[in-house]
Amino acid sequence: MVDACRDYYRGNRTVLAKIDEFERTYHIDDCIRWYTKDTFVYKLINKALRTQDVEQLYVFRYYITDLSTSLNRESKNFLSRNSIVLCRGATISQAEFEKLKENKGNLISTNSYFSTSRSRTVAQIYVGSNTSTTVGVLFEVECNIETNIICADVSYYSDVPDEEEVLFDLGITFRILSVTQGNEKYSQIWVVKMIPTNEQQTMVIDFIK
Known part of the structure; x- marks a missing residue:
């Protein structure tokens, strides 16, 4: 995933620095935070999902799994309300x-x-x-x-x-x-x-x- 992101944003130093940060610090507990930011994660994940690009979905499969798992966990608290x-x-x-x-x-x-x-x-x-x-x-x-x-x-x-x-x-x-x-x-x-x-x-x- 990280290599694919670097390839997509090659030459863009600002985004490449964010990708480096993601590679160094990412943990499943941070996946929602990364998705809600206006960064390469949100943009590339949404692009792959909306176009149903099978190759790109395969590249991002682990992150997508993490995000859906985290939403499932948070959902149990949210929908316990009225x-x-x-x-x-x-x-x-x-x-x-x-x-x-x-x-x-x-x-x-x-x-x-x-x-x-x-x-x-x-x-x-x-x-x-x-x-x-x-x-x-x-x-x-x-x-x-x-x-x-x-x-x-x-x-x-x-x-x-x-x-x-x-x-x-x-x-x-x-x-x-x-x-x-x-x-x-x-x-x-x-x-x-x-x-x-x-x-x-x-x-x-x-x-x-």
């Missing part, structure tokens, strides 16, 4: 937005780690403006202790704890409950309400964003 609504702001293409509207009541799945926030205000910062080709969307995810889903509050490990980040594990499936326009103050935002689920369904939409 129900909670988590939010994620995003800008998606018109085609992806139409797919969401057409599939209300159906399932969507992710093939990467799905980042959300406890704070609606924080999530709204990441909602972009509507254009002729893109749509600003706020995802609202309601979680409860009865759902056997792996997600964890990672704000303790983050360089920006005020973002109140909650991270879902790989391959989580959500059911779309509704797709509606925001209230008067946020009328330009579309709100997509979802719940995580373990249900199996013949047709699952791959929605990677």
